[in-house]
Amino acid sequence: MNFKKGLAIGLAAMGLSLSAQASEINVGGVVWDPDSVNSFPSAEDFFSSGNLFENFAVNPGDIVTGFGVFDQFNSDVNNAASFCPGCELTFTFTMELVQFNDFGGGAGTFEFTNMMIDIYVDHNPNYVGTQATASEGNLWLQLAGATNLTGFGTNLGTGSDTGTGAINLDVVGGLAASNFDTNMEAGGSDLILSSSFQPGGPNGLLKGGFELTGNSIPEPTSIALLGLGLLGFAAARKRNA
Template identity: 85%
Template structure:
């Protein structure tokens, strides 16, 4: 077998291997399939959702602190047992109120700045709906907002707020950073956050839900395998010569 033919076969085999690896990604025990077909945009390969609890803001400069847990990863239904077997994926966040702006009646818009989110994977699951238990484990992904979180709602600044908002986020750290640092969203952001809130959380907190979408990329080991394969073929050719 000549070198060119051997190289072509080897690259094809490596390509199949890389495709198989890309079909399922595992980072710190959190597993997801970027090829999964679910109800998220075709241009993206990652969708997640879960619940949120946060304190209300009443005036400009107020700090909102919140926390929550993921219950869906690239799935249309709750699939915690498959994407985080034997673990839990929780998060904490903070942001500062810029302003509430009335529109009509009890409706208005809102804007928050300096949104920061830390996501943790904990292999000793003990989340009980508190800030403390949401921040345990290994830092899995750290995110900062590229845009202010803006949205619309009712009864804003009353403690009985209801609304929805969104922001673009960039990856700044965590063990899964290399999988989500894609710059694939508008303005070079990595992920898009959409969230909702309403009264009814424990201890006077607001409760709500969120969706985090974007793209994830194959683990660096796939590229390393390709490099090793090419080095192997080069060495074989040199020995034959």
């Protein structure tokens, strides 16, 4: 094989690889395109958001439980009908209060530990804003806190809590585990969750929103094609030597 022929094969294979990387990823019926152009950071290829409900904590050791639903995947607008056609992506979570630090005047910081998040894909959509309907379906992704959830708020521990926080997460299981186990965030973690909360949820719960961001791993086909492209270059160089 001469150099030009090897170069052509290598470029063709790499072109196929890039094309494959640009294609949508489908895991358990949940679809997203890593190359979508949106407002999320250009250094990352995955952005999602939605809403949540949770109880409030008062004393260290109190357990907060919550649930919610995703409504955006790599989009600037609600696109649930396209990223989860005929299904819904919901989640439940738990975490334990470490401490509130009161600065006075009703403001302070908070810290939670042992966060666990279970994300479910349900092909019989019936979420109605309850814990029970948020935990139905197949486990799509399971996440554990790589750090503690920390943030700032007001009226903490009163039931009128308002604030924002963030945490780094590790992938520990689920159908999409291999797509998000990247170790590309700080400390080798996989994803970043930022969330907000305020009064106004049903039955005395707090309500809020969240963003889950990070990177997703290309499909095995695209990785194999990239390898084929590199082998083409190597073969051409060897035979030309």
